[in-house]
Structure formats: structure tokens, C-alpha cells
Amino acid sequence: MKTTALAHANIALVKYWGKRDPALNLPATGSISLTLKELFTRTTVEFSADLAQDELILNGERANPRDEQRAGKFLDLIRAQAGIAAFARVASENNFPTGAGLASSASGFAALALAAAHAAGLSLSPDQLSELARRGSGSAARSIFGGFVEMKAGALPDGSDAVAVQLHDETWWPLEMLILITSAAEKEIGSTAGMNRTAQTSPYYPAWVASSVEDLAAMRDAISRRDFQQLGEIAEFSCFKMHGLALSARPAILYWNPLTVELIHAVRGLRQKGIPAYLTIDAGPQIKVICLPEYSEQIRATLEQISGIRKIIKTSPGPGAGIVEEEGERGNGEPEKR
Ligand code: PMV
Secondary structure, three states: OEEEEEEEEEEEEEOOOOEEEOOOOEEOOOEEEEEEEEEEEEEEEEEEOOOOOOEEEEOOEEOOHHHHHHHHHHHHHHHHHHOOOOEEEEEEEEOOOOOOOOOHHHHHHHHHHHHHHHHOOOOOOHHHHHHHHHHHOOOHHHHOOOOEEEEOOOOOOOOOOOOEEEEEOOOOOOOEEEEEEOOOOOOOOOHHHHHHHHHHHOOOHHHHHHHHHHHHHHHHHHHHHOOHHHHHHHHHHHHHHHHHHHHOOOOOOOOOOHHHHHHHHHHHHHHHOOOOEEEEOOOOOOEEEEEOHHHHHHHHHHHOOOOOOOEEEEEOEOOOOEEEEEEEEOOOOOEEEO
């Protein structure tokens, strides 16, 4: 079966940073995210006996060997579960900049998990898909679901309880997020290397892990009561705690550029003027401003005056991952397309 799946990116409101088991990619802390409608990855997978190795085409070009290997290792998990040996041709496209702190690994591995599992003939539940996607990238476990999603750290050594669950679907609360692209350059240190260095060298790491439990409870509460101020305050707290933690690694990890800092001041300035706007930042220099729809145009008009912003993307809560096209042979030998 040739299968195409679509998965949306997500942005964490309570961040994940650090692994309790690097081999199984189990997070040390839980996290809560918002799945985003306007940012997605579309991935087509086809297993074929004619291939001598896995092939990854990323945004129309053959991927570099490192990315291709990472995808190949992930496909090995699916081949093992499905009991097949064939290599796969994978074509994946993001409708947003790749590798610059815009969660391309989240939508990328969620789309790959769904498309490849289906193409290999596996029929997995959303929980099983989430567990599989997590093996590719921790944040990908959340992109299987739409709306507000919590990823559990879990406690079991095999990771079967480290899965994401939907808290509320995408219709629960019409928040908006303005993504301000400050640079399209690839980040200097990827999230896995950054997390591992942080866990090994930062004296603050145990406090980060311990204090996340309270943040998760407060965020769950804010979302269930649609309390925007509480959501914003906890999101900024978790974000700055994560970046402060990364800065306390040795050598320090700094994802921000000067424009990132300028925009942090600008968002604080908006709040001083009584405009409710909060921000979050992932492993990259982009700023994501969280706001209510009635303020988003005013916030955009103020922030777009700051020079150097390459692009502003307005997004809203989006759905979970899904299959968009399938084509191939079913048991009766009849070609099928939908
Ligand atoms: O899943 P990864 O390896 O892309 O790591 C995600 C790390 C952050 O985006 C910074 C935080 C998060 O929870 O998404």
C-alpha cells in the first residue's frame, strides 16, 4: 500500500526537555501542547522490494544522510512490528521552515508513523501510534492528536505508559498563535543533543524535573476553565525555565538571537499597555505569541513594525493526524484508491 498521511505541528505550552530513557526516547517530564491547524507535514510512504535502501525525499530534495538514517532507524521499528523486510520510499513536505525550532520533527514523525504503519499493513490504535511516533521524536507523540494534548512522562521502563492523550479537541477554545520567524537558519544544536547535555551538566536539572508536575496541573486547570491569564503565565514560566535551564548547561545552550530578545521585550510591552499577549519559544529563535482572537490583529500590527522579522504566521488549534490518500493492493488483488 502506498499511503499519504498528514500531521500538524504542535507547540508545547508546558515544555518537555530531558529524557528518562534516551534509548526508548522516554521523556523525564510530561508536557502539554496545542496542535496547530496551519502548520503541517504531508508524508507518502511506499514499501518496495525493488529498493536497496530507504530513500527520504524532504521538501522535494534527497535528504542528507543523517536525516535519512534517522528515518531508516524509525522504519526499522515498523518493519519489525509488521514482519516485513522491504525498504521504503518516503516523500515528506512541510509547509513551514524545517529544523528551525518550529517543531518539524513533531509533525514529521507523526505523519511518518501513521503513513508507514498503514503502508506496512499495521492497524494501530491512536495510543499505539502515539507510542510509535514518540520513538522518532518526543513531541511527535502529541501530534497524533488534535487540540490540547498532554504527553505523559510515564513510569514503566518499557515506555508503554509514555503516550499522549487529548485533553480537549480543537474546538474547545479558539485561541490564536502568531509565529514570528526571526531566522530560517538550522539551529546549532538539535533538541536531543541539547537535552542530553543539559541533563548531564546542569545543576538545575533535578529542580526542572520536579517542578514540572505543578506546571502541568496548573496548565490543565487553566485550559479546562479557559483562563487565558493563567495559561499565558504558566506557558511563559515553563518556557523561560526551559531556556534558563539550557543556559545553565556546560557549555551553555542559547537558542535566541538579538531579534528574539527584542521581541520578548515587545510582548512584555504589549502587556504593560493592557493587551493580553504571552509568548513561548522552542529549541530555536522563533517567538510564538499566544493570544485571544480579538487581540491578534492589534498584536500583529504592533509587532510587525519591528524590523528583521522574516514572516508572521497566524495559527489556531488544529486536528490530529490522519490518512489523506491510500493506493495499492488489498487482499483481493484489486487496486484501491480513496
Ligand atoms: O521532540 P523533540 O526532540 O523535537 O523536542 C521538543 C523540545 C521542545 O520543542 C523544546 C519542547 C516541547 O515539549 O516540544
